[in-house]
Amino acid sequence: xxxxxxxxxxxxxxxxxxxxxxxxxxxxxxxxxxxxxxxxxxxxxxxxxxxxxxxxxxxxxxxxxxxxxxxxxxxxxxxxxxxxxxxxxxxxxxxxxxxxxxxxxxxxxxxxxxxxxxxxxxxxxxxxxxxxxxxxxxxxxxxxxxxxxxxxxxxxxxxxxxxxxxxxxxxxxxxxxxxxxxxxxxxxxxxxxxxxxxxxxxxxxxxxxxxxxxxxxxxxxxxxxxxxxxxxxxxxxxxxxxxxxxxxxxxx
Numbered sequence: 001x002x003x004x005x006x007x008x009x010x011x012x013x014x015x016x017x018x019x020x021x022x023x024x025x026x027x028x029x030x031x032x033x034x035x036x037x038x039x040x041x042x043x044x045x046x047x048x049x050x051x052x053x054x055x056x057x058x059x060x061x062x063x064x065x066x067x068x069x070x071x072x073x074x075x076x077x078x079x080x081x082x083x084x085x086x087x088x089x090x091x092x093x094x095x096x097x098x099x100x101x102x103x104x105x106x107x108x109x110x111x112x113x114x115x116x117x118x119x120x121x122x123x124x125x126x127x128x129x130x131x132x133x134x135x136x137x138x139x140x141x142x143x144x145x146x147x148x149x150x151x152x153x154x155x156x157x158x159x160x161x162x163x164x165x166x167x168x169x170x171x172x173x174x175x176x177x178x179x180x181x182x183x184x185x186x187x188x189x190x191x192x193x194x195x196x197x198x199x200x201x202x203x204x205x206x207x208x209x210x211x212x213x214x215x216x217x218x219x220x221x222x223x224x225x226x227x228x229x230x231x232x233x234x235x236x237x238x239x240x241x242x243x244x245x246x247x248x249x250x251x252x
Contacts, residue, residue, distance in 0.1 A: 003173075005066075006065045009025065009029050011023055011045045011072065012048060012053065023045060036168065054089055057085060061090065067147075068145070070147065071151055072149075072151030074150055086148060095122055096122070097122050100138075101121035101137075105120060105137055123140050127141065131158070133155070139155075175221070176224045180235075180245050180247050181207075181246045182215050182243055192233050196219065196230045199221065200227065200230055201218075202230070217234055
């Protein structure tokens with residue numbers, strides 16, 4: 001996988017926002033992405049709201065490099081909107097019964113597949129299936145980059161691994177990162193910060209240890225020369241202002 005990929009997660013469930021349940025999806029997906037050399041671009045936790053879901057899906061679709069993992073809302077109850085809204089966003093509203101998904105539901109639940117459970121096989125057209133190791137009710141995905149899984153971690157986590165292993169196993173795009181801690185305040189570094197190229201990833205984390213103010217500076221990007229240039233700005237600041245610094249986690 002040589003192209004840049006922007007990973008998004010959409011975690012759907014009013015019960016997460018009102019505190020009835022705790023989210024486990026973000027931490028699992030984020031850890032698996034980092035293992036493979038990927039990173040989140042953004043993550044959304046939203047309630048079961050059709051209009052909001054559609055806006056989020058369209059926003060992610062507008063990024064030509066996007067890959068999305070969506071959790072929740074693909075069941076058969078009246079508050080499960082994900083299949084319908086996914087069709088609106090990605091397949092012009094067109095849906096169909098996926099015959100293999102339907103067969104799995106019928107085999108699993110027999111006569112109890114009807115009248116409701118079978119509707120979980122009604123998906124956006126051209127959907128491909130993600131295996132459900134718990135009850136064989138499949139998740140699905142579109143265009144090999146938009147993945148839809150249940151809200152239950154016991155079901156969704158194996159689907160995440162299946163998708164990543166198949167399509168996004170490892171990134172071979174090298175990202176360069178340099179980090180240093182400077183004995184100074186953030187205020188002293190603002191003029192230097194303004195010189196950093198906008199395309200670089202930059203963070204500034206202040207710390208106070210006793211009476212000493214410190215700032216942890218991290219700079220990362222895909223162009224090594226740009227990262228080195230930006231990093232040198234802070235080294236120059238330290239030299240010119242006689243500031244003590246410690247280099248950490250230098251790559252490249």
